[in-house]
Amino acid sequence: MSSCNTCSSKSSCSSATEGGSCSxxxxxxxxxxxxxxxxxxxxxxxxxxxxxxxxVGKSMVTTLLAxxxxxxxxxVGILDADITGPSIPKAFGLEERLQGFDGxxxxxxxxxxxxxxxxxxxxxDDPEAPVLWRGPIVSGLVKQFYTDVLWDQMDVLLxxxxxxxxxxxxxxxxxxxxxxxxxxxxxxxxxxxxVKKARTMATMMNVNVLGFVENMSYVKCPSCDLEHQVFGxxxxxxxxxxxxxxxxxxxxxxxxxxxxxxxxQIESYDNTYLSGAIAAIEAILQDKPELPMxxxxx
Numbered sequence: 001m002s003s004c005n006t007c008s009s010k011s012s013c014s015s016a017t018e019g020g021s022c023s024x025x026x027x028x029x030x031x032x033x034x035x036x037x038x039x040x041x042x043x044x045x046x047x048x049x050x051x052x053x054x055x056v057g058k059s060m061v062t063t064l065l066a067x068x069x070x071x072x073x074x075x076v077g078i079l080d081a082d083i084t085g086p087s088i089p090k091a092f093g094l095e096e097r098l099q100g101f102d103g104x105x106x107x108x109x110x111x112x113x114x115x116x117x118x119x120x121x122x123x124x125d126d127p128e129a130p131v132l133w134r135g136p137i138v139s140g141l142v143k144q145f146y147t148d149v150l151w152d153q154m155d156v157l158l159x160x161x162x163x164x165x166x167x168x169x170x171x172x173x174x175x176x177x178x179x180x181x182x183x184x185x186x187x188x189x190x191x192x193x194x195v196k197k198a199r200t201m202a203t204m205m206n207v208n209v210l211g212f213v214e215n216m217s218y219v220k221c222p223s224c225d226l227e228h229q230v231f232g233x234x235x236x237x238x239x240x241x242x243x244x245x246x247x248x249x250x251x252x253x254x255x256x257x258x259x260x261x262x263x264x265q266i267e268s269y270d271n272t273y274l275s276g277a278i279a280a281i282e283a284i285l286q287d288k289p290e291l292p293m294x295x296x297x298x
Contacts, residue, residue: 047156
């Protein structure tokens with residue numbers, strides 16, 4: 001499968017006995033110990049980007065957030081935890097395989113902004129092949145991406161989480177020390193129920209919800225500059241107010257974002273989106289120790 005011999009299914013299967021759930025669906029108290037970073041890695045803040053369902057643009061938000069944070073001078077990494085639906089490398093035009101070393105895995109690095117990225121798509125012989133793995137193996141690999149990768153010195157490590165509230169999100173909440181999550185939604189009526197599920201799961205696992213991002217919120221007319229709500233009035237603000245969680249940003253349907261991602265040029269896309277989410281992450285960083293001097297792994 002991979003040119004990196006540190007990522008066999010054997011090591012991934014070591015995490016197969018994750019904490020289960022009782023008959024009511026509530027996680028048991030036998031949660032695994034929190035995972036540790038590679039001994040040569042220092043990460044100031046770990047932020048998850050989550051969604052209650054697929055198809056809401058979670059990975060797009062992750063790529064925009066990473067690029068815009070990096071443009072502010074922060075050292076940023078992306079752990080693509082959406083193992084069965086990885087899309088992060090394409091947005092940055094990455095194709096070269098990940099390389100391993102005796103102590104772990106080197107992340108790939110984008111050319112323009114130096115964003116470090118780890119994704120299953122950078123390990124497969126055929127990036128278009130489906131990943132037909134059961135939950136425990138996928139969960140184990142996500143943990144390995146956190147523990148075995150030489151992230152070096154990061155201000156922000158973003159986790160592009162799989163949608164929903166299944167095995168992998170549960171493993172991440174239990175074993176990776178998140179400073180918070182950003183929940184991505186769309187304006188449709190169903191969003192209230194979906195974001196409540198995602199927020200409730202995070203609360204049950206004692207994970208801080210930084211706020212919501214409403215994607216596909218509107219279309220801006222190129223002629224008159226008016227906003228048109230294609231899917232009707234957004235329901236995310238209403239849900240956010242009911243849950244006491246801020247609506248951080250509204251991102252429009254913007255064809256230029258899709259074009260930049262399809263071309264692998266998201267780093268070159270000039271925009272001011274996600275300022276609210278960026279401010280929330282910067283507020284977390286204010287309470288974190290500054291990074292030491294660079295150690296020469298860049």
